[in-house]
Amino acid sequence: MKQTPTSILTNSNLRKTPIRLQVLQLLLREETALSSQQLESNLHKPDRITLYRTLRTFEQKGIVHQVVDGTNNPKYALCLNACNEHQHLDQHAHFHCVQCGKTICLTEVSQPSIHTPAGFVVQSSHLALQGFCPDCIFKGKKKKSTL
Ligand SMILES: [Zn+2]
Ligand SMILES: [Zn+2]
Ligand SMILES: [Zn+2]
Numbered sequence: 001m002k003q004t005p006t007s008i009l010t011n012s013n014l015r016k017t018p019i020r021l022q023v024l025q026l027l028l029r030e031e032t033a034l035s036s037q038q039l040e041s042n043l044h045k046p047d048r049i050t051l052y053r054t055l056r057t058f059e060q061k062g063i064v065h066q067v068v069d070g071t072n073n074p075k076y077a078l079c080l081n082a083c084n085e086h087q088h089l090d091q092h093a094h095f096h097c098v099q100c101g102k103t104i105c106l107t108e109v110s111q112p113s114i115h116t117p118a119g120f121v122v123q124s125s126h127l128a129l130q131g132f133c134p135d136c137i138f139k140g141k142k143k144k145s146t147l
Contacts, residue, residue: 003028003078012061012085019043019050023058024078033067033075033094033103061085069096069103070128077105094126097133104133 005024009016026042027034036055040046055076058064062083067075082089093109096102111127132140 019054027078033077035073035075065090067094068126068128069094070130075103093129095129098130099132099136
């Protein structure tokens with residue numbers, strides 16, 4: 001079933017406030033991870049505190065996950081259907097394109113399991129990849145061929 005902002009909020013028993021609907025619409029449309037600044041600049045009536053609370057609620061409900069992409073700008077992306085308010089299952093790599101600045105969930109690339117020395121308890125780990133996305137490589141090739 002295709003997800004819509006309304007269906008996501010209904011499934012999580014959340015009230016359909018304008019800001020929640022807008023944030024989900026942006027994340028569904030862009031299909032990339034977005035920083036709170038990127039979200040804020042696309043909102044009709046930006047309100048930083050409400051946006052911050054919205055993202056926190058979404059994270060608690062298993063709707064979005066925080067994305068660490070190796071830049072110093074944390075981002076948010078939509079979760080897989082399997083996430084819920086009890087756990088996040090987004091143990092996948094994130095790819096940051098150094099050319100266009102997009103950050104993409106590589107859901108098919110799972111993080112390798114990491115064995116830490118005795119006495120260390122891992123709470124979170126992030127696999128952040130950086131390089132060029134297919135779009136930018138394609139554009140680069142096209143540019144060369146027209147020269
Ligand atoms: Zn999740
Ligand atoms: Zn790119
Ligand atoms: Zn992700």
